[in-house]
Amino acid sequence: MSSWDADPDLGDVVVDRETLRVRVQELGAELAEVYRDRPPLLVGVLKGAFIFLSDLARAIELPIEFDVMAVASYGSGTTSSGVVRIVKDLDADLTGRHVLVVEDIVDSGLTLSYLRRNLLARRPASLDICALLVKDGRQQATVDLRYVGFHIPPEFVVGYGLDVAERYRNLPDIRAYRGSVPVD
Ligand code: 5GP
Secondary structure (H helix, E strand, O other): OOHHHHOOOEEEEEEOHHHHHHHHHHHHHHHHHHOOOOOOEEEEEEOOOHHHHHHHHHHOOOOOEEEEEEEEEOOOOOOOOOOEEEEEOOOOOOOOOEEEEEEEEEOOOHHHHHHHHHHHOOOOOEEEEEEEEEEOOOOOOOOOOOEEEEEEOOOOEEEOOEOEOOEOOOOOOEEEEOOOOOOO
16 A cells, blocks of 8 residues: 555556566667667657656666657647647757657657657668557557557556656556546
């Protein structure tokens, strides 16, 4: 029993912390093998991916580099419109780099399909995407997701970096959110 369990807005655990830990280690080992001869530049998409990024990076036993960008998608609190604004751009020049985008969750896929196009225009040597969570049956845009942590049911989730109005990012498990989602 933790203090999170007293929160009436939190529903079922969708992916528990131990399952997350094991899968992140597996992904790290797989990526270390794939990128053995071409150490990648990890591009984290803030803020949601920051915990996944830090755990994944430590699971990849290679001399990797990082950069981060922040995007805001216009839309209501729970759905994205596909119109994406870059709030913080990368510092790194992607030309000739092996870029691995680290994303928290793919819902419609519109955010990632925009990001992929935007980043490809910067002429990286390769560009792949690693998403921790993919919501089943929701994708409107085809995104080539090379690495996926978990497929989950199409419900709104929080924890392990994912928020509602900046809350719950430090929740160690991924859980369904049952409260009302503020419209932004
Ligand atoms: P998409 O463009 O794929 O519809 O939405 C992607 C973005 O919407 C994610 O990067 C994330 O910021 C947000 N998002 C989508 N689904 C969820 C969810 O279940 N929980 C939270 N906290 N954010 C979500």
